[in-house]
Amino acid sequence: MQKEITIYDIAKQLELSPATVSRALNDHPAINQNTKTLVANKAMEMGYRSNMFASNLRRQRTKTIGVIVPRLDSAFMSTVLSGMEKVANESSYNLIISQSLESVTKEIANAKTMFDSRVDGLLVSLASDTDNLDHFNTFFRKGIPLILFDRVIAQKNCINIVIDNQKAGYDATIHLINQGCKRILHVTGSLKRNVYADRLRGYKLALLEHGLTGGAELERSTNLTRQDGLDLVNYIKSMAIPPDGLFIASDFCAATCITALKQSGFSVPTDIAVVGFNDDPVSLVIDPGLTTIHYPGQEMGEIAAQSLINHLNGLLRLSTTNTILLNHELVVRGSSQRVVSQSTLP
Amino acid sequence: MQKEITIYDIAKQLELSPATVSRALNDHPAINQNTKTLVANKAMEMGYRSNMFASNLRRQRTKTIGVIVPRLDSAFMSTVLSGMEKVANESSYNLIISQSLESVTKEIANAKTMFDSRVDGLLVSLASDTDNLDHFNTFFRKGIPLILFDRVIAQKNCINIVIDNQKAGYDATIHLINQGCKRILHVTGSLKRNVYADRLRGYKLALLEHGLTGGAELERSTNLTRQDGLDLVNYIKSMAIPPDGLFIASDFCAATCITALKQSGFSVPTDIAVVGFNDDPVSLVIDPGLTTIHYPGQEMGEIAAQSLINHLNGLLRLSTTNTILLNHELVVRGSSQRVVSQSTLP
């Protein structure tokens, strides 16, 4: 457990001042190239490692990004985080990750922790019942940048990174309509959240354009859990006229539901065609394969992190952009395909 | 963007020395109770927040724990991380999370980054091709504690937190034998990894005890990907005598395989009974429900983090314990159940 090497040790060995060593290590223009090489070699030789704390203390920044997500244990979030980690790592930023567990209260507590940890910036996907950004006011006041992704609320001070959920909901619904569905049930999450409200809007728009009936009976707002997927089947069985199409705003819930539907004697997609959302791995496992909206989690994470870091380095002003829209894609699999033979598909 | 409050500001307002303020805030015994209350109130009132960097610089510690996992985007790892985050958060430790993407090379790089970030301790689950712990020597030399979880290599210097994989493999196999399987195919991951090697050992032991035949034809080492699950079905179809039981060391792979088996005309569990591993959410979605080995990810994360923090606080000496064994559990669902009627199960 030998002692830690500091720039003072290097300075002594090289008969230079610590200031010069510091500048040399930071590639400061006022330092002679030879000196830089000398210092770099010596540092390597002595096994020097910079003390971030001293540096951060002096520089008044932390090289740390806070991330608040609703849940860590979701396939989609994992890929987002994976993307963020990659980018942050490359720019030698650290990530502090915490989860709100879908509760504003916890989200507020997390925000406070992040604030006290003095993160340089914040990447947040909102809890399902969050309906304003007041708990981030401390950040705004201090000029600490905040980027919202996926689950967002539009606001002047911060970038939103999202997909066009309305368009995605529209695409999903149109697809069902094209498969001949006349009576499409939409199962959604908390309508406080943009992602669900927008998808619902897209769904309604598609119905409207095609002169189909919607209405309260065909719109179910749930928590999109496994249990909700099971309950849904009972609901369907209780309906006077069951639906012939099902658009569920979460793959996991949709997959559970398909299984339960089949067990209740419904045939998918013949009796009921199903479309999910997210392209969770589960959609490939279920039989028939689940038609779904794919959107790039990894990329969303990368872009969010990169935008934040660029802003922190002064390479991008957040105020110029306001919303970054990523592309989504309808992935057609067996669960909805009535027109073409489905046996050729996974 | 008002100026940051420091203990000096508090000291000035209260006409105390910064030293007293610092001690008061840290609940030092030599400080009068009244003074402590006074300081605490003033700090609150002025919106003081401690500067971790100054503190860490002086205290020579970072309050940061490094975590290296093979992949972030796995259901199991998410729950582990979720548990770690919870514990760390409660003890006001930060987590730096990085992924090795199953490559030693990246794992070595990650370890170096962690070292340079001066983490107080390290929680690691090894990449599939890691076969020694040399890249952690820098940590051992500095006395920085290392805890391995799930994917481990036994070594003097560090705790292992695992389940009894051999027993779990044994249990899974015995279950299949009890269901009447005579010819059980085991699909496993890289045998460099304890988890897979141990499960295989348990499988062999169970066969041996019941006088069943195993052998190379019935042991497949793969990467346990989706594709491997599909390939497996072709392999089975190519066999002179197909197996009647399948023990696959990963749920996702098992689930894919079940879907493919059904599409190839096999009946599960009648023709082939299947047991997976991990109790991934997917095992509830697939039809029939996947029999699997459940083990507590959240708890594993919590215990790993808590053990590390306890050790850092001097509450636990790592050398005393060496392996912490968590319980696993066989969860029986439809995919393997031949003896009892399966219709009552999910």
Next chain:
DNA sequence: ATTTGTAAAGCAATCGGTTGCATAACAAAT
């Protein structure tokens, strides 16, 4: 020979807490 210019390096203060070692204040004991 003196001034001016430029490149390279050093001085010393600073960031904000922490902590070993005094010191002060006051009560109790001698």
Next chain:
DNA sequence: ATTTGTTATGCAACCGATTGCTTTACAAAT
């Protein structure tokens, strides 16, 4: 009145890197 003990607080030196402002050294210009 002096010593001893106890409790509460202050002084000042850290921790290690950064950076505004000088200073030094030496070449070029006058």
